[in-house]
Amino acid sequence: MVDIGTSPKKAIILLSGGLDSSTVAAQAIADGYKAIALSFRYGQRHERELLAARQVAAALNIREHFVVDVNLAQWGGSALTDDNIAVPTEGVQLGEIPITYVPGRNTVFIAIALSLAESKGAEAIYLGINAVDYSGYPDCRPDYLEAFQNLAALSSKVGIEGNAPKLIAPLVMDSKTDIVRRARLLGVPIELTWSCYQGGEVPCGVCDSCRIRDKAILEANGIIAT
Numbered sequence: 687m688v689d690i691g692t693s694p695k696k697a698i699i700l701l702s703g704g705l706d707s708s709t710v711a712a713q714a715i716a717d718g719y720k721a722i723a724l725s726f727r728y729g730q731r732h733e734r735e736l737l738a739a740r741q742v743a744a745a746l747n748i749r750e751h752f753v754v755d756v757n758l759a760q761w762g763g764s765a766l767t768d769d770n771i772a773v774p775t776e777g778v779q780l781g782e783i784p785i786t787y788v789p790g791r792n793t794v795f796i797a798i799a800l801s802l803a804e805s806k807g808a809e810a811i812y813l814g815i816n817a818v819d820y821s822g823y824p825d826c827r828p829d830y831l832e833a834f835q836n837l838a839a840l841s842s843k844v845g846i847e848g849n850a851p852k853l854i855a856p857l858v859m860d861s862k863t864d865i866v867r868r869a870r871l872l873g874v875p876i877e878l879t880w881s882c883y884q885g886g887e888v889p890c891g892v893c894d895s896c897r898i899r900d901k902a903i904l905e906a907n908g909i910i911a912t
Contacts, residue, residue, distance in 0.1 A: 694720075695718065695719055695720065695808075695809050695810075696719060696720045696721075696722060696803075696806055696807060696808040696809060696810075697714045697717075697719035697720070697721055697722070697808055697809065697810040697811065697812050697854075698722050698723075698724055698799045698802050698803045698806070698808050698810070698811045698812070698851070699711045699714055699721050699722065699723050699724065699748070699811075699812045700724055700725075700795055700796070700799055700811070700812070700813050700814065701723040701724065701725050701739045701742065701743060701748075701751070702725065702726075702735050702739060702814070703725065703735035703736060703737070703738030703739035703740075703741075703742060703879060703880050704735060704738070704814065704879055704880060704881045704895075705862075705865060705866070705869060705874075705876060705879045705881055705899060706814030706815075706816055706857055706865060707739075707813075707814035708738075708742045708746075708814075708869070708874050708875075708876075708878075708879045709814065709857060709865055709868055709869040709872065709874050710812045710813065710814045710854075710855075710856055710857060711723065711742065711743070711746055711748065711812065711874075712746060712869070712872035712873060712874045713812065713856050713868070713872060714810070714812045714854075715746060715748075716872055719809075719810060719812075721746070721748045721812075722748070722750040722751075722752070722802070722806055722808065723739065723743045723748045723750065723751040723752070724751075724752050724754065724795075724798070724799055724802055725739040725740075725751065725752070725753045725754070726753070726754050726755075726756055726795055726798075727753060727754070727755045727756075727757075728755075728756045728757065728758045728759070728767070728788070728791065728794075729757045729758050729759020729760070729767045730759070730766050730767060730788075731765075731766055731767070731769065731773075731883070731884065731885045732766065732880070732882060732883055732884060732885055733885065734880055734882075734885060734886065734887065735880045736753065737880070738878055738879055738880035739751070739753075741875075741878045742874075742875060742878050742879060745875045745878060746874075752802065754798060756794055756795075756798070758788060758789075758790075758791060758794070763788070763789045764785065764786060764787060764788040764789065765784075765785045765786045765883070766786050766788050766883060767788055771785055773786065773883045773884055773890075773893050774786065774893070774894065775890075775892040775893055777894065777897055783823070783824065784823075784894060786883055786893075786894060786895075787823050787824070790825075791825065792813075792815065792823075792825035792826070792830075793825060793834075796811065796813070796834055796853070799811045800838055800841070800842060800851060803851040804842050804843065804844050804851070808851055809849075809851060809852065810851055810852045810853075810854050811851050811852070811853050811854065812854050812855075812856070813831070813853060813854065813855045814855070814857060815827075815830075815831065815855050815857070815858055816855075816857050816858055816859075816860065816862075816865070817858050817859060818859060818860060818861050818862070826858075828855075828858055828859075831853055831855055831858065834853060835850075835852070835853050838850040838851060838853065861902070862898050862899065862901070862902035863901075863902040863905040863906050865902065866902045866903055866905075866906040867906050870906070876903075881895045881896060881898075881899045882895060882896050883895050883896070
């Protein structure tokens, strides 16, 4: 693994503490970047993920880690930010955007990441978005990422100068099982990551995120067929 203390180039990592974001953090380091982690306290019921983000950052020797407060729970609109909306437990419904979608979340997060990247002179922003096992979220698709890359080139001093940070989503077309395998190859401490949508100290095992994660780990272990 690269010595991130001497690496000449920097990348901002959107680090939620989940499996995907932790894997892209390790991937950025393997790609030769000094990683700067960025996490958000946005009123999520599963704020437990922020502990996981801190633990993963420490395990990967990421020395700069910013946690930004953006309270999207003020207006709710999602099971993740409104305690009056139950987290679904019946599994992913094909063709439907689930109630766990948080309106505008990735747009807000990437905009802040662009600000941090410009301030820190970072060349890249690594994102754990995924368009395969993504539970139907519209802001996890390649065309969304492409549109935001165009915005990055137009919305900042570095962009106008032709040096906009590159938005990198190495997992965007991977299955969750492939992500588990990649995480293991990169030495990600999977046991420290947190994927559950519910608050609490123990994963619920029945929310969409838990179901997708648990199935992928079983497939990666060869316990069930892919």
